Amino acid sequence: MEVGSYTDIGKQRNLNEDDYYVSDYVSRLEAIYAMVADGMGGHAAGEVASSMAIHVACDYIEANFEEDKGAKAIEELLKGAVLSANNAVFSSAVTKDGLSGMGTTLTMCFIFGKNLTAAHIGDSRMYLFRQGKLSQLTKDHSLVSELVEKGSITKYEALKHPQKNVITRAVGSSAEVTADIINCELKEGDIILLCTDGLTNEVTESEIIEILKEKNVLMGHAQSLVFRALDNGGRDNITAVLLKI
Numbered sequence: 001m002e003v004g005s006y007t008d009i010g011k012q013r014n015l016n017e018d019d020y021y022v023s024d025y026v027s028r029l030e031a032i033y034a035m036v037a038d039g040m041g042g043h044a045a046g047e048v049a050s051s052m053a054i055h056v057a058c059d060y061i062e063a064n065f066e067e068d069k070g071a072k073a074i075e076e077l078l079k080g081a082v083l084s085a086n087n088a089v090f091s092s093a094v095t096k097d098g099l100s101g102m103g104t105t106l107t108m109c110f111i112f113g114k115n116l117t118a119a120h121i122g123d124s125r126m127y128l129f130r131q132g133k134l135s136q137l138t139k140d141h142s143l144v145s146e147l148v149e150k151g152s153i154t155k156y157e158a159l160k161h162p163q164k165n166v167i168t169r170a171v172g173s174s175a176e177v178t179a180d181i182i183n184c185e186l187k188e189g190d191i192i193l194l195c196t197d198g199l200t201n202e203v204t205e206s207e208i209i210e211i212l213k214e215k216n217v218l219m220g221h222a223q224s225l226v227f228r229a230l231d232n233g234g235r236d237n238i239t240a241v242l243l244k245i
Helices: 045-064 071-095 143-150 155-159 205-213 218-231
Strands: 002-008 018-022 031-040 106-112 115-121 125-130 133-136 180-185 191-195 238-244
Touching: 002 018, 002 218, 018 045, 018 238, 031 045, 031 191, 031 238, 045 071, 045 106, 071 106, 071 115, 071 180, 106 125, 106 191, 125 205, 133 205, 143 155, 191 205, 191 218, 205 218, 218 238
Parallel strands: none
Antiparallel strands: 002 238, 018 031, 031 106, 106 115, 115 180, 125 133, 125 191, 191 238
């Protein structure tokens, strides 16, 4: 397993409200997990939300993972991690001064052998890069995504829509939240990309493919993706995490 990750505050933000985590790879189990979060809220609340969600989700996984369980148990593990993160963020948002209304996206994946299980809330994304082709595995929980699905606007119009940053589901925005669960069987050479919208709003899928096709280590790929987003505008915080089988 090869890992690469990089984050940048971008050119227009005062704080980096993105956060991410990649666990150690356990070769005996062929197991690793990773996650990204993009916080939102006034002042430093977004930074608090993303950091809290990542830490609580990681603690839950570490405390509850059992190696002799199957794929269904991994789904339940990730669902539990999301619920714990949501409880922590929501509780802080409603009880602590200055944190009202905060929330965060949360996209996480757990690779166990050749099986990938993921949980997803918000508009941070997970992609699969396989044999030169890029597939988006997650579905954005956003207003423009819903409009595109209904046929009200095109994908091209969504890129420039004035409400493209409005998300419809977030960790901590309400007392209850439901994560999308994704399952995928991986093959040797596959690359998983987890990223925040600071990357996908600035870098096209064809540019992502171009970078991932280059002969480079994953850390170099992660840096190249973030640097391309900066070159293309860098209007938001940018985070990219890559895992290669």
